Amino acid sequence: MNRVRIVGGAWRSRLIDFPDLPGLRPTPDRVRETLFNWLGQDLAGWVCLDLFAGSGALGFEAASRGAQWVTLVESDARAAAALERSAAALSARNVEIRRMNALQFLAFSDRRYDLAFLDPPYRQGWLERVLEPLQRILQPGALVYAEAERELGDLGPWRTVRHKKAGQVHYHLMRIESP
Secondary structure, eight states, X not given: OEEEEOOSSTTTTXXXXXXXXXXXXXXXXXXXXXXXHHHOSOOBTOEEEETTOTTOHHHHHHXXXXXXXXXXXXXXXXXXXXXXXXXXXXXXXXXXXXXXXXXXXXXXXXXXXXXXEEOOOTTSOHHHHHHXXXXXXXXXXXXXXXXXXXXXXXXXXXXXXXXXXXXXXXXXXXXXXXX
């Protein structure tokens, strides 16, 4: 098992475990710190979606910072089991784990989200595939955080508000532009 630290909020410095799986790369501490500086430290009342949860670092970070509700979607059974254990260890009553493919989740979810975290496996076209179905479950004015192996610029109706690079990772904060 590997571990990642929650960097802020009620669970600051708590560790969450995640399995050693190909392609599973938690968002580094300094990137999460920057992201939550962009968002503001207090996410009270926000409903958040971590669509490719992996370690759960982004979703648990949002819950730690007061998000009203966080949905973690993960298709790998071992990663989903680790997310369940972490949620139990943190007594995270505002976190749900859904073990399914991102597209399956988007097809059936009826919850509306204020913020979506997208850190999909690289070079598999996931961001483009989730673009349209994700819009259906986002609140007007919702924000999208996306990590990618390249700078995205604007992506469909998503406009890049902030962008930085850390090592090989490009990370973006985007806003949905209404038609």
